[in-house]
Amino acid sequence: MLNSKATHLLIRHHEIALKGKNRPEFERRLKLSLTRCLNGKGSVVNVSGRFVIELPTPVTSGSEAELKKLIRRLARVGGVSAVAPCSIVEPELEKIQPEAVAWVQNEIGADPNAKTFAIRTRRVNKNFPLNSMQTDAQIGTLIKKLKDTLSVDLKKPDLQLNVEVRHKHALIYSWEQEGVYGLPMDVTQRVVCLLSGGIDSPVASYEVMRRGCAPVFVHFHSKPYTSEASITKVTKLASQLRNYSPYPLELWLVPLLEIQKAVRDACNERHRTVHYRRFMMRIAQEIAVRRGAKALVTGEALGQVASQTLTNMQVIEDGIELPILRPLIALDKSHIVEKAKELGTFETSIEPHEDTCVLFAPQHPATQAKLAAIREEEGLLPCFDLVFAAVDSAEKVLL
Ligand code: ATP
Numbered sequence: 001m002l003n004s005k006a007t008h009l010l011i012r013h014h015e016i017a018l019k020g021k022n023r024p025e026f027e028r029r030l031k032l033s034l035t036r037c038l039n040g041k042g043s044v045v046n047v048s049g050r051f052v053i054e055l056p057t058p059v060t061s062g063s064e065a066e067l068k069k070l071i072r073r074l075a076r077v078g079g080v081s082a083v084a085p086c087s088i089v090e091p092e093l094e095k096i097q098p099e100a101v102a103w104v105q106n107e108i109g110a111d112p113n114a115k116t117f118a119i120r121t122r123r124v125n126k127n128f129p130l131n132s133m134q135t136d137a138q139i140g141t142l143i144k145k146l147k148d149t150l151s152v153d154l155k156k157p158d159l160q161l162n163v164e165v166r167h168k169h170a171l172i173y174s175w176e177q178e179g180v181y182g183l184p185m186d187v188t189q190r191v192v193c194l195l196s197g198g199i200d201s202p203v204a205s206y207e208v209m210r211r212g213c214a215p216v217f218v219h220f221h222s223k224p225y226t227s228e229a230s231i232t233k234v235t236k237l238a239s240q241l242r243n244y245s246p247y248p249l250e251l252w253l254v255p256l257l258e259i260q261k262a263v264r265d266a267c268n269e270r271h272r273t274v275h276y277r278r279f280m281m282r283i284a285q286e287i288a289v290r291r292g293a294k295a296l297v298t299g300e301a302l303g304q305v306a307s308q309t310l311t312n313m314q315v316i317e318d319g320i321e322l323p324i325l326r327p328l329i330a331l332d333k334s335h336i337v338e339k340a341k342e343l344g345t346f347e348t349s350i351e352p353h354e355d356t357c358v359l360f361a362p363q364h365p366a367t368q369a370k371l372a373a374i375r376e377e378e379g380l381l382p383c384f385d386l387v388f389a390a391v392d393s394a395e396k397v398l399l
């Protein structure tokens, strides 16, 4: 799979190119993120407007497993659409042709049963004497000479060769690892992600991370009613999400038990779950203030469970000043499950765990809680003290 002609890793990005005046800032962030992923083992250089990773030795000289790991890591950086091992030559036909042929020869060596191929040239340098189609044809003729049984298939070729003719360089590559697209992480766009042990909230966190937000994870537990295993599980989920961040992340483990007891003792039994949720939001907001985060993120999806009705959402977010982002709001469960599998969190999420919200929970929770009634009950509680005490006693884990 890894062509021995490859000397560099080409980082392809997608949306960033469309950002006009913001482009330099996006590129700066992308470069920072990529550099962090390299951990001193290489550098990010600009080659005719493309980011390319330069490793101390040619890419294919090390262990293939290590290289693939690095490629996967780079592909998880927000803003990256693909990572491709590539070779770089001068943008002249006499230089490109032999390199392309040698490259394809290696590909044929790795896949002797290949029957079809496609050449895809992108010409950015308009001074290059041939247009893209002419270049494809020229190289294609040479490939046919190499192995005349190969035929062209532009839709689903067995072998593919990409040639990018840029101003000062031409880049040649075939296989590429697809990236996460989105935007590079921006530490000034911090958000607090409410992370339960379920399937949804890790996916919701990933979606905002992919769009450039730097998460602070917050998990509520009711120890000792909920077990240590639940904490281990959520820590594992947060560590899996850490794979998608170039920067270290925090997980706050917040005890909810005192609040739950206070709610149990003072409020209508059917309203308990809604009260817990309101406290979760307030605590998350307080953590956001302390960490300079600009929004809260949940894994809620409309109608997925009884508590996720519009009425309840309105009641739960009442009094919260920060925007609440719900990236999964209109997604079907099956779609979310698919994403969790792709992300790698699904297997962890389905491990059994105790849900904080069911502690002292009523058999028939209110699905259409009335805001006025909720506020009145809450008036009986020392809300601020409870929120501050919970935040102050939170345990912080650095991931
Ligand atoms: P998930 O699969 O994310 O647990 P869910 O379908 O179980 O979601 P709920 O239990 O109603 O849905 O929770 C809705 C959202 O509230 C979660 O996605 C999460 O963002 C937040 N949340 C719920 N419980 C907790 C908790 N113990 N700690 C942190 N956040 C929580």
Ligand code: MG
Pocket (backbone or CB within 6 Å): 196, 197, 198, 355
């Ligand atoms: Mg849950």
